[in-house]
Every structure is written in C-alpha cells, then in structure tokens.
Amino acid sequence: MSRVHLRRALLLFAIVLGLAAVAASVSRPRDDSDSPGGAQETVTEAEQPPAASPGTPAAVELTLLAADPEPQRIRAGQAATLFVEVEKPGQVAIPDLGMAATAEPLTPARFDVLTRETGRHPIEFEPAGADAAQVRVGTLVVVEDR
Numbered sequence: 001m002s003r004v005h006l007r008r009a010l011l012l013f014a015i016v017l018g019l020a021a022v023a024a025s026v027s028r029p030r031d032d033s034d035s036p037g038g039a040q041e042t043v044t045e046a047e048q049p050p051a052a053s054p055g056t057p058a059a060v061e062l063t064l065l066a067a068d069p070e071p072q073r074i075r076a077g078q079a080a081t082l083f084v085e086v087e088k089p090g091q092v093a094i095p096d097l098g099m100a101a102t103a104e105p106l107t108p109a110r111f112d113v114l115t116r117e118t119g120r121h122p123i124e125f126e127p128a129g130a131d132a133a134q135v136r137v138g139t140l141v142v143v144e145d146r
Contacts, residue, residue, distance in 0.1 A: 063108070066125055066137040076116045076145045083108040084137065090127040094140060097121055118142045
C-alpha cells in the first residue's frame, strides 16, 4: 500500500511542477531577443517619461539642524526634499503646509515639498513625552519664482 501512496505523491508532484513551469513561461516578460529578428521595439512619445519644462526649477535637497535653525529657502513651484535633524525623538511639523513627520536622532524627519504659497512657514518640533512643549526649530521660506 505504501507503493501506491508513493506513486500518487510522485504523480501529484510532477503535475504541480508542470503547472508551475507553464505558469512561469506564460508570465515571463518578453525580452528584446524574443521579438522577430531581434529588433528592438520603438518607444512611442506617450511612453516616454515627462521631462521638466525649461521654466521649471530643479528639485533641491535641504537639511535643517534643529540645533542651528537657519532659514531654508526655496522658490515657489520648486520641488524640494527637506530633512529636519533632531537630538530627541518626536514629531516635526510645518503647520502652514499641513505636513508632519516623526524624527529621531539617527532618522531625520523628511518632507517632500512642492508649494506655490510664498512666505515664511514655521517648522515646529514636539519632543516625545506628555510634558514636552512644542518649539520652533526653523523656518521654510518660499520666495517668488522668477
């Protein structure tokens, strides 16, 4: 009786392997070498990634140290990544822009900023703990795009 069970198990195993091979060959993405004559497919204009227009300012990366809060400046409409480094764990917020992120000593808060709202936007830090008060650690200044 154990031979019958062994045969059935081997047959089931072979069927599962066969189905897996068929599924893998069907779901495999096509290579350029699979196309007729090995020719590469042309990319249409709609498939190309959008390029920045000449008037669009380039993205920038800014780092603000809570211990040395110097204002950080960007132009309106300019994409920026702002990192706020802190000495204690807590929450960093830019209330005017409706943004908040957690931060720790080795993990700064990260904000992806893209705004046309010019002006001075305070950056606030609230240390973790019930008795900790919110403090202003810096300012994000958004100036007119020229």
